[in-house]
Amino acid sequence: MPRLLPYLLLLPATAFLCLFFLYPFVQVAHDSVMRNGVYTLENFSRMAGHWKFSTAFWNTMLLAAVVVPIQLAMALTMASIVTKLQRGRSSILYIFAIPLGISDLAAGLIWLSVFEQSGFLNSWLVGLGIVDQPILLLGYQNTWVIFIAIVLAEVWRATAIMMVILVAGMGLIPKEYGEAADVFGATRWQKFRRVTLPMLKPSLQTALILRVILAFEVFAVVVALGGTQLPVLMSETYHWQFAMQERGVAAAFAMVILGVSVAFTILILRLLHVPKGARV
Amino acid sequence: MAVIEIKQVAKSFGSFTALHSVDLTIADQEFMVLLGASGCGKTTLLRIIAGLETPTIGEVWIGGRRVDHLPPRERGIAMVFQNYAVFPHLTVFENIAFGLRMKKMDQAEVTRRVNRTAELMHIEQLLKRYSGELSGGQRQRVAVARALAMEPDVILMDEPLSNLDALLRLEMRAELKGVLAESNTTTIYVTHDQVEAMSLADRISVMNGGRIVQAANPVEVYRNPAARFVGSFIGNPPMNFLKAEPAGAGKWQVAGQVFDGPASAAAEFAIRPEDLHPAEAGLPAEVRVVEPLGPHTLVTASVAGQPFRAVLESNLLPAPGDVLHLAPVPDRIRWFDPATQSALR
Ligand SMILES: Nc1ncnc2c1ncn2[C@@H]1O[C@H](COP(=O)(O)OP(=O)(O)OP(=O)(O)O)[C@@H](O)[C@H]1O
Ligand SMILES: [Mg+2]
Numbered sequence: 001m002p003r004l005l006p007y008l009l010l011l012p013a014t015a016f017l018c019l020f021f022l023y024p025f026v027q028v029a030h031d032s033v034m035r036n037g038v039y040t041l042e043n044f045s046r047m048a049g050h051w052k053f054s055t056a057f058w059n060t061m062l063l064a065a066v067v068v069p070i071q072l073a074m075a076l077t078m079a080s081i082v083t084k085l086q087r088g089r090s091s092i093l094y095i096f097a098i099p100l101g102i103s104d105l106a107a108g109l110i111w112l113s114v115f116e117q118s119g120f121l122n123s124w125l126v127g128l129g130i131v132d133q134p135i136l137l138l139g140y141q142n143t144w145v146i147f148i149a150i151v152l153a154e155v156w157r158a159t160a161i162m163m164v165i166l167v168a169g170m171g172l173i174p175k176e177y178g179e180a181a182d183v184f185g186a187t188r189w190q191k192f193r194r195v196t197l198p199m200l201k202p203s204l205q206t207a208l209i210l211r212v213i214l215a216f217e218v219f220a221v222v223v224a225l226g227g228t229q230l231p232v233l234m235s236e237t238y239h240w241q242f243a244m245q246e247r248g249v250a251a252a253f254a255m256v257i258l259g260v261s262v263a264f265t266i267l268i269l270r271l272l273h274v275p276k277g278a279r280v
Numbered sequence: 281m282a283v284i285e286i287k288q289v290a291k292s293f294g295s296f297t298a299l300h301s302v303d304l305t306i307a308d309q310e311f312m313v314l315l316g317a318s319g320c321g322k323t324t325l326l327r328i329i330a331g332l333e334t335p336t337i338g339e340v341w342i343g344g345r346r347v348d349h350l351p352p353r354e355r356g357i358a359m360v361f362q363n364y365a366v367f368p369h370l371t372v373f374e375n376i377a378f379g380l381r382m383k384k385m386d387q388a389e390v391t392r393r394v395n396r397t398a399e400l401m402h403i404e405q406l407l408k409r410y411s412g413e414l415s416g417g418q419r420q421r422v423a424v425a426r427a428l429a430m431e432p433d434v435i436l437m438d439e440p441l442s443n444l445d446a447l448l449r450l451e452m453r454a455e456l457k458g459v460l461a462e463s464n465t466t467t468i469y470v471t472h473d474q475v476e477a478m479s480l481a482d483r484i485s486v487m488n489g490g491r492i493v494q495a496a497n498p499v500e501v502y503r504n505p506a507a508r509f510v511g512s513f514i515g516n517p518p519m520n521f522l523k524a525e526p527a528g529a530g531k532w533q534v535a536g537q538v539f540d541g542p543a544s545a546a547a548e549f550a551i552r553p554e555d556l557h558p559a560e561a562g563l564p565a566e567v568r569v570v571e572p573l574g575p576h577t578l579v580t581a582s583v584a585g586q587p588f589r590a591v592l593e594s595n596l597l598p599a600p601g602d603v604l605h606l607a608p609v610p611d612r613i614r615w616f617d618p619a620t621q622s623a624l625r
Contacts, residue, residue: 179332180365182352184379184430194381198369277410278369 032251043248047240047256056231057256063147063222063232064215067154071211074155075162080192082163083170093167096160104157108224111153112138115145115225138225146226153221158214162207169203170196201272202279208268213261233257282343282356282433282466283308284329289338291324298324299490301338306466306483311457312495313477314470316487317513322470323362325487326436329468330359342434353382355434358427362438362470366411366419366426372398373407375422379430397425400455402448416443421452428459435460437469441476453479474514478502486510505614508621511550517578517589521616522549522563532615535563535584539608542615542624550614553578554591559607565590567602579604 035042047053082092099107114120115137122134137145177199181191197204219234228235233253241250284306291299298321306312314322327333329340331352340348347355358379367375374381376394385393398404401421411419420443427435440456441449457480460467471477477484478498485495486509494506505511511519524532524539524547532541534549541547554576556562565581565588572578577597579590581604590606598604615624 176361176363176365177367179352180359180361180367181378182332183330183357183359184426185353185382187353187382190382194378195367195369201369274369275410277412279412 028251028254031248032255035248043246043252044255046246047249047252052231052236056233056236059230060216060218060232060234060260063150063154063218064212066151067218068208068211068215070151070155071159071162072208074159075166075207078159078163079166079170080196082167093164096163098160099157100160100164102157103220104218105220105224107153107157108221111149111156111221112224115149138229140229143226143229146230149225150218150222150230153225154215154218157221158211162211165203165207165210166200169200169207172203173199201274205268205272208272209265212264212268216257216261216264233260283341284434284466284468285339285341286325286329287339287341289325289328289335289340291321291328291333292336297490299328299335302490302492304485304492304495306468309464309466311460311467311469311480311482313481313484314468314487315472315474315477315484315514318472320487321490322487323438326359326438326468326470329434330357330436331355356432357434357436358430358432359435360420360423360427360437360440362442364419364423366414366422368411370410371407372403372409372411372414372422375411376407376425376429378426393429393431394425397429400428400459401425401452417445417448420444424452424456431463432465434466434468437467439470439472442472449476456480474516486513488513503612504623505550506623508548508550508616508623511552511614511616515552517553517591519550519552519614520583520588520590522551522583522586522588524549524615537561537563539613540610541613544615544617544624546618547624548616548618550616551608551612553589555609555612556590556592556606557609558592558596558604560605562605562607563588565604565606567598567600567604570598570600572597 032043033039033041078096082089082096085092102110112119116122117134117136119137121137122131125131126134138149173196177195178191181195186194217234218232219238222230222232223235228239231239233256237250237253237257240246240253284304286302286304289299289302290297302325304312314325316322324333328335328348329342331347331350335348338348339346342355342357367378370378373394376397377390380390380393394407395404398407401424403418403421403425406414406418406422411422414422420440424437424440427437441452444452453476469480471480481498483495483497484501486493486501488507488509494501494510496504496506501510502514505514505519508521512521522534524534524541526546527533527538530540530543532539532547532549539549541549563583565579565583567579567581569580570577571580572594575594576591577594579592579598581588581590590604616622617624
């Protein structure tokens with residue numbers, strides 16, 4: 001019996017997951033290939049055939065491709081600094097973690113109040129005499145400003161989660177390895193590149209997977225700042241589900257997001273694989 | 281050319297003082313062994329020389345350059361860590377090559393040096409493995425090879441052979457002595473093993489409670505301990521100490537026997553266990569335990585109520601309860617000041 005005990009203990013959680021996660025998931029997967037009561041791929045072809053699909057797809061990819069590397073670089077830098085602190089480490093972690101407590105919609109609204117026509121940025125620009133009157137920053141003529149605003153909001157909002165994971169990971173690396181690197185002539189950069197980074201791989205995996213998946217699901221910030229100016233996969237899913245009442249196409253979008261997330265998760269796991277025997 | 285000078289170095293961790301004003305000069309290409317009980321500050325001293333710890337006060341000079349403000353990589357040293365610190369994410373080959381890679385040495389030279397040092401440490405068949413796939417002793421040899429491959433001016437070794445079996449240790453000891461003598465390296469070597477210390481050292485520094493008690497060549501340290509601690513720490517079994525009563529100018533009475541000694545107010549008599557032989561008249565030793573060790577017999581006894589050991593010829597097998605009369609070799613008798621614990625001449 002003791003051998004079965006762990007499974008028994010996991011049973012409630014597993015049942016919960018099956019009921020509230022696996023079942024809806026199967027439902028969505030099913031919806032995506034079902035139209036008017038027959039199995040078909042038409043949902044997917046309608047999705048792909050719509051002129052906004054490829055824009056939404058590439059916007060999502062581009063956002064992830066810009067946001068995640070910036071966040072990674074910043075989180076690594078901040079984590080390295082925080083790890084070296086002798087004192088005040090937890091207070092600083094708390095401060096950095098504040099944006100984590102803010103929902104993505106709220107974050108979008110906060111940055112909207114910066115960028116909108118009557119926002120802070122405009123009042124500063126006018127106040128400094130750089131422009132004569134407030135300008136429409138988030139308009140359809142300059143989607144790149146919307147893009148930058150979204151990037152800023154995302155970086156501001158979700159870098160801390162990566163940093164917290166990386167700080168924990170760096171804390172797990174015994175300091176003797178850094179000392180050995182010092183003694184054997186490594187510069188700061190070499191130490192980071194040749195010792196810290198490779199030994200941080202497990203935490204990097206976690207942080208990147210979490211962040212990349214969240215980046216593919218970017219939604220509220222985009223809608224708050226860009227409305228429909230900058231379609232992304234999630235906003236299209238929402239649009240098809242609620243505005244167009246096309247459940248099947250929305251499900252197809254959801255499957256695309258899932259597919260991309262799974263593909264990138266596998267890629268990250270592969271790229272940051274730690275061979276057996278090479279673990280700390 | 282790398283003379284190491286340690287000038288009045290002290291180190292405190294909070295209110296605890298790990299090193300009290302250490303002064304030590306190690307000559308170019310000298311093999312210096314640090315010997316002392318666990319917790320006496322050997323690793324701390326080594327880490328200060330390496331630059332991993334900053335001295336609370338004092339100066340460290342290497343090769344005529346003051347280095348105590350320089351980072352480790354600018355000190356021209358290599359180190360074998362007590363806990364090895366072999367990188368888990370690199371193969372044995374890349375571990376040994378680590379320092380060379382940092383210097384951007386060309387691949388052919390890296391391969392040559394890695395192969396040579398790996399062969400020396402008998403780990404050439406392990407080069408492709410990760411450290412997680414090695415035994416403790418193998419990992420330790422990787423740590424030694426990594427330091428040797430640097431061919432540094434100064435090599436610091438913190439108990440580099442502690443985890444090897446007796447036979448391998450003997451072999452590695454000889455190999456190390458060979459390579460380090462060939463190269464122009466100045467070595468500081470920490471060990472608990474007295475035999476290792478004796479066999480390797482040009483000089484031994486005996487440490488106790490954060491101080492260097494004596495720094496001298498092995499024979500001197502063994503024969504003429506500068507302090508009672510040195511005599512009691514070095515030698516297996518260690519030196520015997522007996523109370524002495526004054527018996528006229530320069531004469532001392534020890535367990536009923538009178539010996540010539542120093543002209544001081546008080547003194548303690550000391551003799552090494554192997555410098556005793558049975559005689560008609562000698563220190564009366566009541567035998568407690570007899571241990572035949574092959575080449576010798578180790579006798580644990582009590583002399584005038586004080587513990588006393590003697591290493592005698594193996595054909596002598598006294599029984600517990602016997603009283604032996606043990607005569608010390610006259611020129612091997614040493615005297616210590618009971619107040620200061622230092623040697624009296
Ligand atoms: N970072 C530290 N903080 C506080 N105390 C320390 C620290 N490092 C060492 N010590 C103390 O300093 C003393 C000397 O330590 P050290 O490691 O130098 O001993 P050692 O001679 O190398 O001992 P061993 O033979 O067991 O390795 C010990 O009492 C230890 O507890
Ligand atoms: Mg030590």
